[in-house]
Structures are given as structure tokens and as C-alpha cells.
Amino acid sequence: MLSVSLIPAFKDNYIWLLTRGGRAAVVDPGDAAPVQARLEADGLVLESILITHHHADHQGGVSALVExxxxxxxxxxxxxxxxxxxPLAGGEGIEILGQGFAVMAVPGHTLGHLAYYAxxxxxxxxxxxxxxCGRLFEGTPAQMVAALESxxxxxxxxxxxxxHEYTEMNLRFALAVEPENPRLLQRCRQVAALREAGQSSVPSTLAEELATNPFLRCTExxxxxxxxxxxxxxxxxxxxxxAIRGWRNSF
Known part of the structure; x- marks a missing residue:
């Protein structure tokens, strides 16, 4: 069975470590050092790297890991x-550590941004x-809406x-958008407790996002x-x- 765990990096980045037995893959290794340390501590062999987009905090560690x-x-x-x-464009199927993944094109934050689904x-x-959701550094609102719909x-x-560990700040904004959403109020309490205990708020579930994330609720x-x-x-x-994304940019 594929196991997933996080490797913290920089101020608030998460590099995701996938393992099966002694084999490993990582997603968006912006920094090689914490990845190397974890692989060596756990006796893992790195077989694959998955990159979602070109920003340095997502690919900065690739060279050292490849070497x-x-x-x-x-x-x-x-x-x-x-x-x-x-090289991928979206629409492909790939196999990572024996697990099939669908590659999704999700332009918006960057034009070539990908997501990996199993x-x-x-x-x-x-x-x-x-x-x-991410800022639109390269794409258009229409592209991001389509990506989020997929x-x-x-x-x-x-x-x-x-x-990234952005959930608490995002929830403050979500409350400004929907102050009477009971699921949102409940999630704020849950995430505050997690962060107070030094725990990650990620992963969430898509069900949670559909109930509380304003960028997935644009018809409410x-x-x-x-x-x-x-x-x-x-x-x-x-x-x-x-309009909501523009408001969030200056919130």
C-alpha cells in the first residue's frame, strides 16, 4: 500500500513523500536537504519526482536529488x-511506485500547472x-475556474x-465571505486546535473544501x-x- 507523509520545508511549504516498502517518490521538492535527510534516515531509495509547476519553492531541490x-x-x-x-501536458496516465496516477492539467496559478490524482x-x-486557491500569476480567472471544476x-x-500551510489565513478570508456558514465555523475551530498543537491542517478532504472553500462555492x-x-x-x-480572488489578494 502507498503511504503518504509530509516533509516540511522553508516557512510553510510541504513536500509530500510517497513510499512503498523501501521505494520512494516526492512531490514538489523545493529544498533537497530535508528530503535527503528523510530518505537516508528511513533507508529509502528515491525513484520518482513529481513536479506540479515551475516555481523555485517547488523544484529547487531537483538538481541535488537527481545527482x-x-x-x-x-x-x-x-x-x-x-x-x-x-514531460507531461495533462491527460496522461503514469505509474508511481506501482500506483496509477492520472495527470490533470490545471492552469491558473501557472499556465502549465499539473495535478496528480490517484x-x-x-x-x-x-x-x-x-x-x-493559488494566485493567478500566469493564467486567467476562466482557466482557474475550469481547473477547480475538474x-x-x-x-x-x-x-x-x-x-502550503495556508489554511488558517484562508479560513479568516472565507469567514469574511460566508460569515454564517456553520461548516466553516466548525472548520475554523478544528484547524485552530490542530495548529495550536503544532500539527498540519493538510490534507483536507474534497468534501471539506466543497463545504467551506469560497473558490469552490462560486454559485452559492x-x-x-x-x-x-x-x-x-x-x-x-x-x-x-x-471578484473573490481579487478581494483575497488584498485581504
Whole structure:
């Protein structure tokens, strides 16, 4: 059975470690040092690296890991990724440690951004966060809406392994959007307790995100009204998303 655990990096990044027996893969290793330390401590052999997008905090450790382990490197073929051996565009099926993954194109945060889905788990980089979503550095609101819709269509029990510990701040914003959402109030209490205890708030489940993440709730009346109050140009999903994302940028 594939096991997933986190390797903290930088201030708030999460590198995801996948293992089966003594074999390993990592997702978005922005820093090689903590990955090397974990692999050596656990006696693991690194076979694969999965990259979601080109930002340095997601691929900065690839060169050192490739030099040490010579793993396959799966990454967006349209972006500049160090050491990429398996360029991907979305729509492919790949096998990691004996587990099949579907490669999803999720442009928005960057144009070539990918996510990796296997039954029960999604590694989505900076597309979907706990109670939030990534900034649009390269893509358009319409692209991000489409990307989030493709994620929202996955099974509700899917664990969402995003790449940053942003949940508490995102929940504060979500409460500003939907102050009377009871599921959101409950999640705020749960996440506050986790963080107070020094624990990660990630992964969440897609069901949690659908109930509490404003960027997946752009047709909910309260979210539509909040977007209208912040300059939404209409009530379409894209218009609502664009207004909410713009508000979040300055929140």
C-alpha cells in the first residue's frame, strides 16, 4: 500500500513523500536537504519526482536529488523544469511506485500547472489550498475556474495534498465571505486546535473544501452576494471567482 507523509520545508511549504516498502517518490521538492535527510534516515531509495509547476519553492531541490538518486522527473513539459525526464501536458496516465496516477492539467496559478490524482489522493501544488486557491500569476480567472471544476468533480472523499500551510489565513478570508456558514465555523475551530498543537491542517478532504472553500462555492448565494459587493461583473462563476480572488489578494 502507498503511504503518504509530509516533509516540511522553508516557512510553510510541504513536500509530500510517497513510499512503498523501501521505494520512494516526492512531490514538489523545493529544498533537497530535508528530503535527503528523510530518505537516508528511513533507508529509502528515491525513484520518482513529481513536479506540479515551475516555481523555485517547488523544484529547487531537483538538481541535488537527481545527482544523488537519478530518479525519473515528471513535470509540465511546457514549463522550465530542471532535470525533467518525463514531460507531461495533462491527460496522461503514469505509474508511481506501482500506483496509477492520472495527470490533470490545471492552469491558473501557472499556465502549465499539473495535478496528480490517484483514487483517494490528489497532489495539487498551488492550485487548491485548504480553504483557498493559488494566485493567478500566469493564467486567467476562466482557466482557474475550469481547473477547480475538474478538481471538484473528483470523489468527495479524496484527500487534498496541497503544497502550503495556508489554511488558517484562508479560513479568516472565507469567514469574511460566508460569515454564517456553520461548516466553516466548525472548520475554523478544528484547524485552530490542530495548529495550536503544532500539527498540519493538510490534507483536507474534497468534501471539506466543497463545504467551506469560497473558490469552490462560486454559485452559492452568499458567495455571489459577497462578490457583488466587491465589484463582480455579473453572476457567472468566472465573474464571481474573479471578484473573490481579487478581494483575497488584498485581504
Amino acid at each position: 544523488r538518486w537519478q530518479p525519473k522527473v515528471y513535470a509540465p513539459g511546457s514549463e522550465s523544469i530542471t532535470g525533467c525526464t518525463q 483514487p483517494g489522493m490528489l497532489f495539487c501544488g498551488d492550485t487548491l489550498f485548504g480553504a483557498g 478538481i471538484a468533480a473528483l470523489p468527495a472523499e479524496t484527500a487534498v495534498y496541497c503544497a 448565494p452568499a458567495v455571489v452576494e459577497a462578490a457583488r459587493q466587491h465589484g463582480a461583473d455579473g453572476t457567472s462563476k468566472t465573474a464571481v471567482f474573479a
